[in-house]
Amino acid sequence: MAKLKHIFVPHSHDANDAIQSAQESSGQGIRAAWIGLAGMMTTAILQIFIVAISGSIALLADTLHNLGHAMTTIPLVIAFRIGQRAASKRYSYGYRRAEDLVGVLISLVIAASAALIIYESIDALINPRPLSNLGWVFAAGLVGALGNEVVAVYRIRTGRKIGSAALIAEGQHARADGLTSIAVVVGVVGVWFGFARLDAIIGLFIAAAILWILFNSMRTICRRLMDGVDPGVIESMTTTVAAVDGVVDVDRVRARWSGHRMEADANVVVAKGLSVVDGHHIAEQVQHQLLHTTPHLEEVVVHLHPDLSAGELDELHELSGHHASAEARNRYLAKTRR
Template identity: 65%
Template sequence: MTDHHTGDGHEHEHEHPDGAVRRVLHALKPHSHDSATAIESAESSAGAGVRAAWISLIGMMATAAVQLAIVAISGSLGLLADTVHNLGHAITTIPLLVAFRLGLRPPTSRFPYGYRRAEDVAGILIALVIALSAALIVAESVGALLDPRAMTNTGWVLAAALAGAVGNELVAVYRIRVGRRIGSAALVAEGQHARADGLTSLVVVFGVVGTWLGFPRADAVVGLVVAAAILWLLVTSARTIVRRLMDGVDDGTVDSIATVAGAVPGVRGVGRVRARWTGHRIEADVEVSVDGAVPVRDGHLIAADVLAALVRQVPHLHHAVVHLEPADGMARPDVPVT
């Protein structure tokens, strides 16, 4: 069995400009083996996740600061509740930051696969907070339906609610985009959480508009609709996180690995292929058949070529174990290995 780790020390076959020009171009735009997939290393993708979490945290705190200032001017208790909710969301960013940091720690004898699964644990916590948000909105909406409350300082409340909706949506778009790029389900879930908070702020907007139009229960009705939308976001986020905890991968991932490995020169066939997410990176093991007469050194080189092709062409792949079998003794992929 040949066990290979990815790294930045593998050879590049394409040419680069010489001297200082090459160094400047590399610093401004780090290259990859395949510009179509722009695959990042585990360290750089984790760094992108940490950066996204910090930037969005600053954005949320700025939004909350604007809302708090308007709360001080307007004295709106409803707006204060919405602001406190947004501040609570900011706090949930901390477990995500801790998870990204843990993921960078090297494996140990107790945790031989490392700590990247901490991201998925953080994702479960985020999903629970999203569920709590939906439950609170339902409770508030039902209460407002049964006992409509007068809203004061509606102009200020509207301004703060719009600030909350826009700020949270900007954070959501940024987090989801980075999360999908680096393959982090937890960061995508945090983006969905920000989107849920933005929808919560929209409930306040519709409440103000309803008050102006003479429909004091408008915010309650819209709140129930928004709660349903948040529950849909919850299902979408939780489904991905739970699938990863169950070692599931996206459709087509295993087929893609098999196709890439089978196209490497010297590979006669591909047997069992397995893959799973660990945090925002994929680990895989692949059985490939080669000519049984090739020397061990040549077989090792073929295995190295398989790994290089997988790293170059399969997004988010970080680690692969390539197992060689003689072509005439290849185990069938549908027969369990005991």
């Protein structure tokens, strides 16, 4: 069950394969997008020819999905390019969020293709269409399954390396194409055994599979847009910070995705007698350890708190304390009373 979940549910990153360089990761993403596009277009062109001579609804569904992926590859490449631009005064955090927006666009296009597949399949159930050249359809289904799976493995593996939810989603959609190609093969076998409507029924199963994978992809993309990270990331980062020499306690660690890179900030408690230089050294060590241990992390802002009593804390934050949320202040006060 765990292996099946790993295949069909997108993951944001893989700590063992992570690429830490922002420029290298963008280059890898663009390369994966173009290579995937070439593979899908080759498969789609072959399938368009066979659809024209066979009339297969299931193969048409598979072909439409392939073409949908081909069209969404171009915006993905553009998003990677935009994300490489330097931050500006208007967009002071940079432009990498364009990648997440394209992820939403990809999902909408795939949802539209699923809707069209459902329409065509229902129409074929009501008005059966004669099939011809079944041997060609069968062969095309096998070729489509193999070609799409190769593209899927390459895109998903690269997406996990660079931390790109949009590229992983594209890979998952390519995998859905492979599944639909297998369904086409099953449909042809059904027709050979005298069940003419099985071709259209398989089209409905194709649409259901696409919608399920779409749901899982959208969940990851929406989590990114809401500044969410994978389970265990914050806990791991907090443990890393707490292990740094000179850190008395960890008040708060936050992280969020910006495209396929992560940004974080940490509030760290240190001894109150430290000089500015010594405090900076601890902050530098915290940054260094987090950058080395957290996949796809590009920047960390560290804020130091002196280890004070509750009364001393109030005096220290006299000017800014009333701007802080009650939850944040209570969390720190609870630590000072331990």
